[in-house]
Structures are given as C-alpha cells and as structure tokens.
Amino acid sequence: xSTIIRLEHLKKDYAVGxxxxxxxxxxxxxxxxxxxxxIIGASGAGKSTLVRCLNFLxxxxxxxxxxxxxxxxxxxxxxxNVARQSISMIFQQxxxxxxxxxxxxxxxxMEIARVPKEERKKRxxxxxxxxxxxxxxxxxxxxxxxxxxxxxxxARALANNPKVLLCDEATSALDPTTTRExxxxxxxxxxxxxxxxVIITHEMMVIESICNRVAIIADSRIAEIxxxxxxxxxxxxEAGRKLVYPDGDRNIHFxxxxxxxxxxxxRSSFEPVIANMILDCKVPVNIIYANTKNINGTATxxxxxxxxxxxxxxxxxxxxxxxxNLTVEEVRNYV
Amino acid sequence: MFDKIIINMIVExxxxxxxxxxxxxxxxYLIGLxxxxxxxxxxxxxxxxxxxxxxGLGVIINILRSVPFLILLITIIPFTRWVTGTSIGxxxxxxxxxxxxxxxxxxxxxxxxxEVDKGVIEAAQSMGTSTFQLIYKVLLPESLPSLVVGAALAxxxxxxxxxxxxxxxxGGLGDIAIRYGYNRYQTDIMLVTVALLVVIVQVLxxxxxxxxxxxxxxxx
Numbered sequence: 001x002s003t004i005i006r007l008e009h010l011k012k013d014y015a016v017g018x019x020x021x022x023x024x025x026x027x028x029x030x031x032x033x034x035x036x037x038x039i040i041g042a043s044g045a046g047k048s049t050l051v052r053c054l055n056f057l058x059x060x061x062x063x064x065x066x067x068x069x070x071x072x073x074x075x076x077x078x079x080x081n082v083a084r085q086s087i088s089m090i091f092q093q094x095x096x097x098x099x100x101x102x103x104x105x106x107x108x109x110m111e112i113a114r115v116p117k118e119e120r121k122k123r124x125x126x127x128x129x130x131x132x133x134x135x136x137x138x139x140x141x142x143x144x145x146x147x148x149x150x151x152x153x154x155a156r157a158l159a160n161n162p163k164v165l166l167c168d169e170a171t172s173a174l175d176p177t178t179t180r181e182x183x184x185x186x187x188x189x190x191x192x193x194x195x196x197x198v199i200i201t202h203e204m205m206v207i208e209s210i211c212n213r214v215a216i217i218a219d220s221r222i223a224e225i226x227x228x229x230x231x232x233x234x235x236x237x238e239a240g241r242k243l244v245y246p247d248g249d250r251n252i253h254f255x256x257x258x259x260x261x262x263x264x265x266x267r268s269s270f271e272p273v274i275a276n277m278i279l280d281c282k283v284p285v286n287i288i289y290a291n292t293k294n295i296n297g298t299a300t301x302x303x304x305x306x307x308x309x310x311x312x313x314x315x316x317x318x319x320x321x322x323x324x325n326l327t328v329e330e331v332r333n334y335v
Numbered sequence: 336m337f338d339k340i341i342i343n344m345i346v347e348x349x350x351x352x353x354x355x356x357x358x359x360x361x362x363x364y365l366i367g368l369x370x371x372x373x374x375x376x377x378x379x380x381x382x383x384x385x386x387x388x389x390x391g392l393g394v395i396i397n398i399l400r401s402v403p404f405l406i407l408l409i410t411i412i413p414f415t416r417w418v419t420g421t422s423i424g425x426x427x428x429x430x431x432x433x434x435x436x437x438x439x440x441x442x443x444x445x446x447x448x449x450e451v452d453k454g455v456i457e458a459a460q461s462m463g464t465s466t467f468q469l470i471y472k473v474l475l476p477e478s479l480p481s482l483v484v485g486a487a488l489a490x491x492x493x494x495x496x497x498x499x500x501x502x503x504x505x506g507g508l509g510d511i512a513i514r515y516g517y518n519r520y521q522t523d524i525m526l527v528t529v530a531l532l533v534v535i536v537q538v539l540x541x542x543x544x545x546x547x548x549x550x551x552x553x554x555x
C-alpha cells in the first residue's frame with residue numbers, strides 16, 4: 001500500500017490573547033491509501049484541529065502535510081481548492097445547505113468543480129441511491145432526521161470522487177442505532193469504492209467497528225499508534241488504557257487480590273474457555289468485567305478475572321490460558 | 336371633502352413617494368449589498384480577513400449613519416445638483432436617499448450574512464469553493480430569508496426618509512404633508528397623506544415578511 005497522507009512534525013499553536021496555546025505538537029503520521037484510519041482522543045485533545053490540518057482548513061504553525069507526496073503548504077489557493085476536491089469531509093453537525101434541496105446539496109460540490117449540469121444531476125441521483133435516499137431528492141434538509149442528514153452529507157462528500165474522506169465526529173450527534181448504520185455505510189464505501197477514510201472520534205466503539213489502524217491523541221501529541229486489534233489487546237500508555245477501559249474507574253475495584261485480563265480472538269470466543277479452565281485447574285475465579293465486540297468481522301472479547309492470592313493457582317491459570325494462545329496479562333490497580 | 340385638484344395632487348404624491356422609495360432602494364442596494372458582503376468577508380473571522388479594509392469601511396459607514404438625514408440632505412445639495420442637475424423634485428431626492436440608505440443597508444446585509452452557520456461555510460470551503468463562489472452560492476442563498484426581512488426594513492426606512500425630504504421640496508406625500516399640514520394648518524390633507532404612508536408601510540412590511548417565509552426552507 002502506498003502512503004496517501006503524511007504528516008511531518010506538525011505543530012499548531014493558537015493565539016489566545018498574548019499567549020500561544022499548543023493544540024498539536026510534533027505529530028508524525030502516515031495514512032495508507034485504502035485504509036480506515038481512526039484518530040481518537042478525549043475532547044480538547046486536538047483531534048479536530050488535526051483533521052482540519054489534513055485539508056488545510058487550519059494551517060499548521062510548523063511542519064508539513066503531504067497529500068499524495070505534494071506539500072499542501074506549497075499549493076496556491078487555486079491548486080489547494082482543486083486538491084480539496086480529492087479530500088472531502090463530513091461533520092458532526094452535517095453542515096448541509098439548508099436553503100437547497102437534498103438533490104441540490106449533493107450537486108453543490110460538482111458545481112464548484114464545474115461538472116456539466118446534466119452529469120451533475122445524474123451523478124447526484126446515483127449517489128442518493130447509494131446512501132439509500134433517492135426518495136428524498138426534492139426534500140429540504142430541515143425535514144430529514146439526523147441519520148438521513150448525515151447520509152446526504154456522505155453522498156455530497158462523494159460527489160467529486162474523492163480519494164480521502166475525513167469524518168469529524170460524524171456519528172457523535174446520532175443515536176447508537178443510526179451510528180451503526182452510518183458506520184456500516186462508511187465501511188461499504190471504503191470497501192466498494194476504495195476511498196481512504198480518516199475518522200475522528202471520542203468513542204472507542206466507532207474505532208472498533210470500522211478502523212484498521214488507530215492513533216490515540218492525548219495532550220496535543222500522538223500517545224500511541226497501531227493496528228486497532230493490537231492497541232485494543234495491549235494498550236501501552238495511560239491514554240490508551242483510559243480509552244480501552246472507559247468505565248474501568250467506575251465499576252471495577254480489585255482490592256488486594258490479583259487480577260488477570262484475558263483477550264479473546266475470533267476463534268477462542270466460541271469455546272467455553274473459562275468453564276474448562278475452572279474444571280481443569282480447579283481454581284475459583286471471580287469475573288470482574290467481561291465484554292465481547294465485533295471488530296472487523298471477528299468476535300473479540302476481553303474479560304477481567306479476579307484470582308485468589310495463591311501463587312500456585314495463579315501460575316496454573318496463567319499457564320492454562322497461555323497454552324490456549326490467549327493474550328493474558330496481569331493487571332494491578334490499572335484504574 | 337377635497338376638490339379634484341387636491342385629490343390629483345395626493346394621487347401624484349402617492350406615486351412620487353413610491354417611485355422615490357423603490358428607485359432609491361434599488362440604487363442603495365446596488366451600493367449597500369456589496370459593502371455588506373465586503374464587511375462580512377473581510378472581517379477578522381471572515382473567509383478573507385483584511386483588517387484595514389474592514390475597519391476603514393466600518394468607520395466610513397458609521398460616520399454616514401450618524402449624520403441626521405435632514406443635515407445630510409442639505410449638506411450634499413451640491414453633489415445632488417451635480418448628479419441630477421437640480422436639487423428639488425423627486426429625482427433629486429433619490430441622491431440623498433441613496434447616500435443615507437446605502438450604509439444602513441450595508442449593516443443590515445452584514446448582520447444577515449453573519450447568521451449563516453460557520454459550519455456550513457467550513458463545509459463549503461472543504462469542498463474547494465473560491466471566495467466568490469462562497470459568496471454567491473453559500474452566503475447569499477443561505478441568508479436569503481433574512482436578507483428579505485432586511486429589505487422590508489430598508490424599504491420602509493427609505494420611505495420615511497423620503498417623507499423628510501419634503502422639507503427641501505423633495506416631492507411625494509411627505510412634501511404634501513409638510514406644505515399643507517405643517518405650513519398651512521390643513522390638518523385633513525396632512526392626515527390623509529399620513530394615512531397613505533401608513534398603508535404603504537403596512538403593505539411593504541407584510542409583503543416582505545410573506546416573501547421571507549416563502550423562501551425560508553428551514554421549516555420542518
């Protein structure tokens with residue numbers, strides 16, 4: 001795969017009165033063509049600023065943004081506007097033109113790109129078909145639900161056959177069911193049209209359901225970066241752990257006894273591993289936390305077990321699980 | 336009650352008022368609309384910030400707006416004469432009306448355009464719109480209902496200015512009201528002209544609000 005977007009030592013400062021506040025600091029990132037790349041972080045971590053640097057809605061204070069090996073800072077206004085037709089964007093608040101019908105919203109970017117009128121209309125209808133809203137072509141955005149508005153925004157974003165689709169908290173204003181539908185649509189677009197997708201979110205669930213790789217942003221920097229499965233299985237930083245166990249500090253109290261965390265891959269989650277382990281090792285365990293999720297088509301889960309203080313029991317259990325190729329780690333008061 | 340001459344005069348005054356108001360509104364918009372757009376676009380948070388231009392324009396507009404219309408009317412008589420060849424009559428009145436109304440309209444347009452959602456502007460920019468495209472494809476259409484409400488406000492304000500122009504022989508209903516009602520104590524004629532002005536304002540205002548409602552697509 002080739003790199004489509006590359007960030008080098010990106011820095012962004014904002015002037016607040018006399019002081020400068022650093023929103024992003026030394027960001028280095030390579031996004032591959034065709035992947036779904038997630039950027040996650042708590043609000044205020046700088047992720048929205050980061051995504052706006054990718055299409056130069058925000059100009060970085062230092063560093064470079066390369067789109068297909070072209071430095072965006074070196075383009076003049078006209079060239080930048082043409083480049084932006086290849087890097088489209090959808091937003092949390094949808095940002096549809098309220099005075100235009102759904103059809104004319106989808107036609108808008110093609111007007112900007114000076115596509116002939118007949119072609120505009122034809123393509124817009126195809127796109128509405130793709131997002132499942134052909135019956136709403138003549139309706140105005142005010143009459144649509146949130147999920148429908150985001151579908152229109154997606155259709156509009158695809159109008160000029162972009163190479164990259166930036167999603168800035170695109171599902172944060174939607175309910176869980178609609179979120180899943182919109183994520184499903186994005187996944188389809190990625191797979192069918194081969195468009196690279198960059199997703200900004202604060203929800204781990206969004207990253208898990210469609211991203212291949214993820215970068216965790218904390219305190220204006222990239223804390224961790226890697227394949228979603230790996231980060232999910234072994235978050236190595238404080239910021240990563242906070243995101244992977246979002247309700248950890250609320251629900252789990254380990255006390256003095258030791259706990260282990262087991263991560264299941266798609267295969268083993270269909271076996272009664274824990275039951276067999278208890279029968280084989282004859283060790284009582286206390287299930288503290290359990291969760292299974294669908295990550296890129298395979299069932300993945302994690303479980304936190306509390307064990308007795310007996311060192312032998314602990315080693316037995318650990319060895320048993322290791323023998324079954326499960327990822328096991330000891331956890332001590334990680335909250 | 337009135338003889339034919341008076342009635343004819345009032346009818347003529349009515350049409351003179353309409354003529355002055357509408358023609359002045361058109362010219363005032365030709366100047367005020369672009370100025371309003373420039374104010375929004377060159378604002379420090381605008382799509383093309385140009386602070387010096389924005390400030391300079393703002394100061395000029397504020398100065399013109401703070402001069403009382405009656406003073407402006409008299410002060411610019413030489414200019415009016417240079418443009419129209421005369422300083423009295425309806426056509427001559429159009430000049431000071433435009434000079435007074437254009438900066439007012441610039442501010443009305445400015446406030447309408449500033450109502451456009453920043454997110455929508457950002458979305459359009461992310462699609463590669465030029466500043467010019469952003470103005471005529473996003474800012475103006477998206478704020479259309481508000482612009483129409485502003486136009487109703489502008490046209491009624493210009494009508495009331497035009498009535499003031501009666502003091503310098505500007506023609507129209509205001510002129511009649513001043514000459515007959517104020518100078519000759521013919522209260523009945525004054526009342527009729529004032530009533531007609533009220534009717535015109537009502538009709539223009541209502542029509543403006545209706546039109547704004549029709550072109551507002553934000554309703555559910």
